[in-house]
Amino acid sequence: xxxxxxxxxxxxxxxxxxxxxxxxxxxxxxxxxxxxxxxxxxxxxxxxxxxxxxxxxxxxxxxxxxxxxxxxxxxxxxxxxxxxxxxxxxxxxxxxxxxxxxxxxxxxxxxxxxxxxxxxx
Numbered sequence: 001x002x003x004x005x006x007x008x009x010x011x012x013x014x015x016x017x018x019x020x021x022x023x024x025x026x027x028x029x030x031x032x033x034x035x036x037x038x039x040x041x042x043x044x045x046x047x048x049x050x051x052x053x054x055x056x057x058x059x060x061x062x063x064x065x066x067x068x069x070x071x072x073x074x075x076x077x078x079x080x081x082x083x084x085x086x087x088x089x090x091x092x093x094x095x096x097x098x099x100x101x102x103x104x105x106x107x108x109x110x111x112x113x114x115x116x117x118x119x120x121x
Contacts, residue, residue: 001025002047002119007037007063008081009055013106017050020108034058041067046076048119050111053082053092061092068094077118081106 004026008014011032018028029044031037035057041049049067051060058066060080067073077098082089086103093101100114 001027003027003029003044004115005029005031005037005040005044005046005049005051007031007034007049007051007055007060009033009052013052013081013104017106024112034060034063037063038066041073041076042070045072048115049076049078051078051080053080053084053089059092061094064099065094079111079114079118 001024004021006014006017006028008017009032014030018030021028029040029046031040033056037051037060051064053060064078067076075098079100079102080093081102081104083104089101093099098118100118102111102114
């Protein structure tokens with residue numbers, strides 16, 4: 001399956017996502033903040049990023065924009081996770097064909113169907 005980078009500053013959520021994704025056959029790397037998301041995104045070249053929006057160091061949306069400016073990571077799909085309102089999230093989430101937004105608490109079936117939609121078969 002695919003290498004997925006999970007950028008999440010809450011260890012319990014990061015661990016839960018890692019366990020669920022690995023149980024579906026994916027490899028998972030964890031980033032604890034936006035700066036680490038950029039570093040691991042560039043070094044690991046994941047096929048998909050699942051990112052919290054508000055994290056220390058750099059917001060997930062800012063880290064994603066930095067990755068989109070790099071020729072090697074441009075176009076990597078991202079699923080943003082947030083607990084903020086849809087109106088607030090819409091202000092910071094970049095628009096694009098490979099960008100999705102899911103709200104916390106996470107609906108795992110919706111997450112898995114979104115992953116399937118974004119990852120090439």
